[in-house]
Amino acid sequence: TPGSPQTQVRSVVPGPTRSSSDYESLLVMNEIMGGAFSSRINMNIREKHGSAYGASSWIRPLAYGGWIAAGAGVKTDSTAPAVREMVKEMGLMSEQPVKPEEIQLAKSSLVRAFPSWFETTSQTVSILSEIPVYNLGLDYYPQYAKKVEAVNEADIKAVAKKYLHPEKMIVIAVGDKKTIESGLKSAGLGPVEVRDPDGNVK
Numbered sequence: 001t002p003g004s005p006q007t008q009v010r011s012v013v014p015g016p017t018r019s020s021s022d023y024e025s026l027l028v029m030n031e032i033m034g035g036a037f038s039s040r041i042n043m044n045i046r047e048k049h050g051s052a053y054g055a056s057s058w059i060r061p062l063a064y065g066g067w068i069a070a071g072a073g074v075k076t077d078s079t080a081p082a083v084r085e086m087v088k089e090m091g092l093m094s095e096q097p098v099k100p101e102e103i104q105l106a107k108s109s110l111v112r113a114f115p116s117w118f119e120t121t122s123q124t125v126s127i128l129s130e131i132p133v134y135n136l137g138l139d140y141y142p143q144y145a146k147k148v149e150a151v152n153e154a155d156i157k158a159v160a161k162k163y164l165h166p167e168k169m170i171v172i173a174v175g176d177k178k179t180i181e182s183g184l185k186s187a188g189l190g191p192v193e194v195r196d197p198d199g200n201v202k
Contacts, residue, residue, distance in 0.1 A: 007079040007175030008071070011086050013168055015059055015066040018134035022162070024147040025155040026059055026068070031106035032156070033057050033093050034070050038105070041070055041089045049085065051078035057090070063134055068163055076176050080183030083171055087189065090169070093160035098153045111145045 016022050027035075034041035034057025045055035055072035070090060074082040118124045130136060171189055173180060185192045194202045 001174070002176055002178065004176045005076055006073045007076050007173050007180055008073050009079065009083055009086065009174075010069055010071040010172045011083065011090065012067050012069045012170050012172070013090075013163060013165060015068040015163060016061050017065060018061040018063060018130065019136055020061065022159050023061060024144075025151050025159045026163070027110055028103065028106045028148060028151040029093060029156045029159055030057055030059050030068070031109055032098060032102045033090065033160075036106065036109055040092075041072075041086060044085050044089055045072055045074070045082055049078070049081065051075055051082040051085075055082075055086065076179050079173060079175060079180040080187040083173065083184065083189065084187055087166050087169055087171070090164045091166040093164055094157050098156050100153075103151070103153060103156070107148055107151065110148050114145060 016026065020026075031039065033039055034055065036042075037054075039056070041055045041057055045051050046053065052072040052074045055070065055074075057068070057070035059068050060066050070086050072082065072086070117127050127141070131138065131140060167190075169189075171184075173184060177194060181192065181194070196202055
């Protein structure tokens with residue numbers, strides 16, 4: 001969008017199926033990486049560099065695959081540096097030590113949020129429908145908290161190494177082409193394509 005003061009950025013890699021045994025480890029990893037306000041991506045993009053009001057990451061597992069993504073609405077003139085930092089933080093998850101307090105905070109957040117999934121009848125039906133759709137097994141939800149609590153640093157680094165490959169990431173940036181294109185081309189992120197709103201290469 002010409003003249004846009006902000007660029008919407010998404011960095012995406014292929015992720016797991018919903019029934020994957022990696023799922024709970026990925027949930028804990030994601031809380032640390034970008035799922036919580038105190039996460040590494042948000043502290044970097046928002047607090048350290050002031051490039052956005054907030055940055056986050058999330059996991060979208062489906063029956064036959066899924067994706068892991070990070071994103072933010074960043075200042076137009078900070079687009080390329082913000083993308084580099086986002087991709088860097090995702091890549092560092094498998095390399096840097098994970099502090100015990102990071103792990104405990106992430107697990108506590110996930111376990112505390114669990115009861116809210118069942119607050120209404122419609123939420124309960126939606127959540128329980130995942131059991132047959134994703135072949136989770138009838139004991140999945142009774143065991144959920146225990147599985148989350150069992151995640152350790154080795155598990156977190158293992159799933160990060162398995163899924164978060166910077167060289168495989170696809171970065172999508174929607175903003176002022178005139179301002180952001182040259183920076184993205186020189187950011188060392190790989191080839192840059194310009195596409196129209198329908199996804200066609202221009």
